[in-house]
Amino acid sequence: xxxxxxxxxxxxxxxxxxxxxxxxxxxxxxxxxxxxxxxxxxxxxxxxxxxxxxxxxxxxxxxxxxxxxxxxxxxxxxxxxxxxxxxxxxxxxxxxxxxxxxxxxxxxxxxxxxxxxxxxxxxxxxxxxxxxxxxxxxxxxxxxxxxxxxxxxxxxxxxxxxxxxxxxxxxxxxxxxxxxxxxxxxxxxxxxxxxxxxxxxxxxxxxxxxxxxxxxxxxxxxxxxxxxxxxxxxxxxxxxxxxxxxxxxxxxxxxxxxxxxxxxxxxxxxxxxxxxxxxxxxxxxxxxxx
Amino acid sequence: xxxxxxxxxxxxxxxxxxxxxxxxxxxxxxxxxxxxxxxxxxxxxxxxxxxxxxxxxxxxxxxxxxxxxxxxxxxxxxxxxxxxxxxxxxxxxxxxxxxxxxxxxxxxxxxxxxxxxxxxxxxxxxxxxxxxxxxxxxxxxxxxxxxxxxxxxxxxxxxxxxxxxxxxxxxxxxxxxxxxxxxxxxxxxxxxxxxxxxxxxxxxxxxxxxxxxxxxxxxxxxxxxxxxxxxxxxxxxxxxxxxxxxxxxxxxxxxxxxxxxxxxxxxxxxxxxxxxxxxxxxxxxxxxxxxxxxxxxxxxxxxxxxxxxxxxxxxxxxxxxxxxxxxxxxxxxxxxxxxxxxxxxxxxxxxxxxxxxxxxxxxxxxxxxxxxxxxxxxxxxxxxxxxxx
Numbered sequence: 276x277x278x279x280x281x282x283x284x285x286x287x288x289x290x291x292x293x294x295x296x297x298x299x300x301x302x303x304x305x306x307x308x309x310x311x312x313x314x315x316x317x318x319x320x321x322x323x324x325x326x327x328x329x330x331x332x333x334x335x336x337x338x339x340x341x342x343x344x345x346x347x348x349x350x351x352x353x354x355x356x357x358x359x360x361x362x363x364x365x366x367x368x369x370x371x372x373x374x375x376x377x378x379x380x381x382x383x384x385x386x387x388x389x390x391x392x393x394x395x396x397x398x399x400x401x402x403x404x405x406x407x408x409x410x411x412x413x414x415x416x417x418x419x420x421x422x423x424x425x426x427x428x429x430x431x432x433x434x435x436x437x438x439x440x441x442x443x444x445x446x447x448x449x450x451x452x453x454x455x456x457x458x459x460x461x462x463x464x465x466x467x468x469x470x471x472x473x474x475x476x477x478x479x480x481x482x483x484x485x486x487x488x489x490x491x492x493x494x495x496x497x498x499x500x501x502x503x504x505x506x507x508x509x510x511x512x513x514x515x516x517x518x519x520x521x522x523x524x525x526x527x528x529x530x531x532x533x534x535x536x537x538x539x540x541x542x543x544x545x546x547x548x549x550x551x552x553x554x555x556x557x558x559x560x561x562x563x564x565x
Numbered sequence: 566x567x568x569x570x571x572x573x574x575x576x577x578x579x580x581x582x583x584x585x586x587x588x589x590x591x592x593x594x595x596x597x598x599x600x601x602x603x604x605x606x607x608x609x610x611x612x613x614x615x616x617x618x619x620x621x622x623x624x625x626x627x628x629x630x631x632x633x634x635x636x637x638x639x640x641x642x643x644x645x646x647x648x649x650x651x652x653x654x655x656x657x658x659x660x661x662x663x664x665x666x667x668x669x670x671x672x673x674x675x676x677x678x679x680x681x682x683x684x685x686x687x688x689x690x691x692x693x694x695x696x697x698x699x700x701x702x703x704x705x706x707x708x709x710x711x712x713x714x715x716x717x718x719x720x721x722x723x724x725x726x727x728x729x730x731x732x733x734x735x736x737x738x739x740x741x742x743x744x745x746x747x748x749x750x751x752x753x754x755x756x757x758x759x760x761x762x763x764x765x766x767x768x769x770x771x772x773x774x775x776x777x778x779x780x781x782x783x784x785x786x787x788x789x790x791x792x793x794x795x796x797x798x799x800x801x802x803x804x805x806x807x808x809x810x811x812x813x814x815x816x817x818x819x820x821x822x823x824x825x826x827x828x829x830x831x832x833x834x835x836x837x838x839x840x841x842x843x844x845x846x847x848x849x850x851x852x853x854x855x856x857x858x859x860x861x862x863x864x865x866x867x868x869x870x871x872x873x874x875x876x877x878x879x880x881x882x883x884x885x886x887x888x889x890x891x892x893x894x895x896x897x898x899x900x901x902x903x904x905x906x907x908x909x910x911x912x913x914x915x916x917x918x919x920x921x922x923x924x925x926x927x928x929x930x931x932x933x934x935x936x937x938x939x940x941x942x943x944x945x946x947x948x949x950x951x952x953x954x
Contacts, residue, residue: 277783279784280783280784280785280786346783347783348783349781349782349783351648367781367783367787369648369651369781371644371647371648371671371674371678372644372670372671372674373670375640375641375644375647375671378636378637378640378641378642378644378645378648379644379645379647379648379651380648381645381648382605382607382644382645382646382647382648382649382650382651382652382656383648383649383651383652383781384648384652385605385632385649385652386604386605386648386649386650386651386652386653386654387652387653387782388632389604389605389631389632389654390652390653390654390782391782396782396783413637413638413641414637414640414641414644416637417636417637417641421634
């Protein structure tokens with residue numbers, strides 16, 4: 276159905292907001308663009324209230340531009356910076372409560388499978404380090420244990436940014452933050468290894484320095500979740516405010532972290548690997564073709 | 566499982582033939598779920614609720630439900646219920662005492678999400694100290710969530726209220742969750758006679774498009790209740806948007822009243838409307854109050870009963886009307902705080918007529934004698950009481 280609900284009712288073309296008309300005419304619905312075409316098509320999210328220089332805002336822009344089937348995607352978020360931008364995209368978005376994303380997504384995905392067993396309906400959680408690894412930890416882990424078929428993307432800014440810069444479980448050891456006035460006492464949680472141990476079929480860690488690789492990773496995570504089971508992306512999306520990164524040094528910072536603890540890492544189960552080999556082998560310029 | 570045919574809700578609730586069975590309250594709740602065309606149920610263990618969700622799990626295994634799972638804990642269970650309901654299916658879950666409180670943040674957000682879920686509340690002591698015994702203090706926490714709250718006296722009420730709850734919750738002008746509460750053990754684990762509708766009849770399936778807030782299923786333009794930035798900002802528009810949304814939730818709860826009249830015969834049941842003294846009670850306490858009224862009649866005392874079936878919306882008007890000439894009002898409860906007494910006191914004039922008690926808690930039973938003592942005091946009846954030690 277997807278495209279049907281997006282389509283403008285005949286006769287209303289002249290009266291719909293220009294933004295919406297552009298979205299339908301020149302946007303991503305029913306089409307798949309290469310991320311390198313960014314700037315040549317109408318994007319799903321163009322305005323946001325994020326801070327100047329926010330790397331998470333950039334990540335979310337690439338995320339929406341990479342969706343394999345935006346007209347049949349539902350995004351779920353929770354408290355934090357990400358939801359400020361996620362809620363303004365032209366893709367249905369659900370905000371529940373604190374850290375409940377993976378429980379809401381479990382119920383939603385199962386409901387959609389009951390109602391539309393023969394249709395593709397992608398459910399994607401995009402939430403922060405606090406939401407997924409602190410307050411929502413149990414629900415995150417259990418959705419993976421249960422092999423729920425949706426994608427979880429952790430936009431890790433290593434801090435509670437939206438509440439004013441408190442320590443999170445994903446903050447690096449030693450960093451001085453609010454609620455950690457003497458510095459964080461323990462290591463960053465190893466989310467990638469937890470995801471693997473908990474049963475995710477596709478796991479990636481990425482610093483978004485290379486849009487092409489990032490788009491490919493996001494597409495793979497969503498396609499693998501569609502067919503096989505839970506998938507997880509751990510993305511470094513720095514907070515330039517709380518970590519005092521000058522706006523023009525945000526990309527440089529990401530490249531530095533990439534050389535240290537955020538080197539690109541991708542792991543997938545054998546059947547997922549075989550699936551990608553099959554669908555990506557007959558490529559014609561594009562990295563991922565469905 | 567027998568082949569079930571879909572019948573009109575009014576027929577099923579009001580006219581369908583009934584068969585008398587001797588079953589527990591937990592069985593009674595599951596029998597209602599069996600006839601409610603529920604798509605999905607999510608369970609998490611807690612005594613004394615567990616029995617209900619075991620039986621609902623069996624219904625799934627037999628094919629009555631399409632999906633069922635044991636969640637990680639109550640917050641996860643109730644959040645997943647919200648997700649499933651937003652996805653357009655009919656959902657059911659149940660809990661008790663500490664479990665209700667653990668999941669309360671999620672439950673309090675259901676009305677705002679316009680989740681027409683049905684929640685079984687099989688009451689139990691709230692810790693500490695640890696106890697699993699019946700005590701309904703948890704209902705007081707549920708009263709300000711924006712949900713419809715029904716309180717069942719016995720196994721028959723559990724069946725009728727639960728089946729009607731699905732119909733009431735999904736009315737377009739209601740569309741908020743309905744909680745059906747009853748006392749753990751006293752009702753859930755005890756048997757009573759229940760007149761059940763035929764096993765081969767069920768409610769029509771949920772139509773998620775017949776709703777004030779459509780489902781998020783990418784089939785129709787979504788309800789973007791969190792879409793617009795103004796709702797999250799600090800300015801007058803944001804306050805106004807949230808204020809209006811809250812007003813609509815509570816107005817929806819109030820609009821459930823006409824369906825409570827239609828399907829449950831009204832929010833209150835009255836015995837002896839011209840009584841001098843009334844016992845006002847809900848849930849299990851109403852059963853003991855009923856006995857006290859019977860004793861009083863045997864003793865020639867003019868005592869009546871007001872059984873409160875709907876706690877939300879609270880039947881203020883109805884209660885004020887019945888109690889307008891009452892000399893005294895006795896409110897027995899299974900909790901220490903006396904939430905029902907507070908509600909009644911807030912609804913009537915001259916509320917010094919209300920005796921807030923007797924109250925039992927921590928799992929105690931409610932002897933009819935305690936209610937009689939309060940009735941005697943109001944009527945100035947002197948009784949000798951032998952105390953056996």
